[in-house]
Amino acid sequence: ANSEYNGLQDDFTTPYSGPEETPEGGTETEDPEAIAPTELPGEPYLDENGNVVYPADRYAAPPLSIDWEQLKAINSEIVGWIYMDAIPGINYPVLRAEDNEYYLHHTFRREYLFAGSIFMDHTNKGDFSDPNTILYGHNMRNGSMFGRLSDLEDAKLCDAEPYFWIMTPEADYRYEIYSVMETPVGSAVYSFFEQNRTEEFLDWERRMKDASWVKRDVALYDFDRTVTLSTCTGDSSTRCVVLGKVVWVIRHESHSDPAIG
Numbered sequence: 001a002n003s004e005y006n007g008l009q010d011d012f013t014t015p016y017s018g019p020e021e022t023p024e025g026g027t028e029t030e031d032p033e034a035i036a037p038t039e040l041p042g043e044p045y046l047d048e049n050g051n052v053v054y055p056a057d058r059y060a061a062p063p064l065s066i067d068w069e070q071l072k073a074i075n076s077e078i079v080g081w082i083y084m085d086a087i088p089g090i091n092y093p094v095l096r097a098e099d100n101e102y103y104l105h106h107t108f109r110r111e112y113l114f115a116g117s118i119f120m121d122h123t124n125k126g127d128f129s130d131p132n133t134i135l136y137g138h139n140m141r142n143g144s145m146f147g148r149l150s151d152l153e154d155a156k157l158c159d160a161e162p163y164f165w166i167m168t169p170e171a172d173y174r175y176e177i178y179s180v181m182e183t184p185v186g187s188a189v190y191s192f193f194e195q196n197r198t199e200e201f202l203d204w205e206r207r208m209k210d211a212s213w214v215k216r217d218v219a220l221y222d223f224d225r226t227v228t229l230s231t232c233t234g235d236s237s238t239r240c241v242v243l244g245k246v247v248w249v250i251r252h253e254s255h256s257d258p259a260i261g
Contacts, residue, residue, distance in 0.1 A: 004107050004115075005144065009091055012071055013064040013081070043219055044247070052223050054248050062165055062172040062250060064091075072169075075108050079126040080168045082118060082135065082229075086161035087148045094135060094166070096120040104138075115140055123192055128166055128173060131196035132204075132226045139231040139240070146231035150240045152180045155214045162216065164244055166227060171251045175227055175244030178205075178220070179212035182238045189228060189241050197222045208243055220245070 042055040063083050071078050077095050084090035095103045095117045103119035106112060120126065121134040137146030152158045158177060166173045183189045189208060193201045202222040209220060229242040 004109075004111075004113055005092070008093075009064070012067050012093075014067075016062045016065050041248070044221065044223075046223060054246075057174075057248050060163075060174055060248050062167055062174075064165075064167060066167050066169075068169045071108075075110060078108055079120060080128065080166050082164065082166055084161075084164040086157055086164075087151060089143060089148060090146065090164070092118045092137075092145070094118050094120055096122065096124070096126045098122055100136070104136075114138075115145055118145065121192075127170065128168065128227065129225065131193040131201050131224070132191060132228055134190060134228045134230060136230050139233065146229065146240075149229060149231050149242055150233070152177065152242055153213055153240075158214045159216065163247075164227075164229075169252070171249055173225075173246050174248040176218055176247045177214075177242055177244045178216055178218035179208045179241075179243040180214045181212050182233055182235075182240050183211070185237055185239060189230075189239075189243070196224060205245075212243075218245070 041057040041060075044052055044054045047053050063085075064081065066081050071093060075095070077097055078093045079096045080094040082090060082092055082094055093108045095108055096119060097103055099122050100119070103117040105114055105116045108117050115138055118135055118137040121136070124130050124133045137149075139145070139149070140147040158180060162177045164175050164177070166175065188204065191204055193204070195201075199222065201224075202220060205220045205224060205226065208226075209216075209218070224245040226243055226245050229244075230239050231241075233240050
């Protein structure tokens, strides 16, 4: 596993340099964290056409730029790249196959490896547009893959770094964590929804938030899109899961997100 994934980021990613202008039209400073924001981002809302609008966050920027052309040439089943602010070791391509077995023990190069890959449930669409998209990864003893996901059960760590990113060829999505817990295999966490904007989906979100071991004040809406990160625990009957909802979107040039507008 170490041999396969060491240097992966150097081969396919570069630190994100960002645009010259912020989303609000201001000029980037060399150390934007040294300046306190004058206004925090507002809550998302629906415009008159029913599209979700995410107010600009001048302090949010994707951590990486991804060489999608090179990655897709290696494996067309790569659908995204995950990076977690609180656990920088979670920094991997995301795969999706026609089943949930193949990438349990195959790398993004389609080579056998027990540690496998981070992969999306085959039930989900590959563009992260589902109300609940589920990503799986092994809990490796050396902390690789999703081996450190349970670190987020520490409320101080989760509150200090409550975000993770999913980068895709079309857009980069910032997620805010709203639930961290251990849950039985096959629990309601692993629910799929044909669409959001329903009371059923919003009720599910609220139940997931209420069950969290880490209590966070995150507003939930029926138009949210959640990503659920799942890994095994020392108990074969339970899983550690982390749920986050989209709070900001950076669309790539020439692409739009039909699920957001």
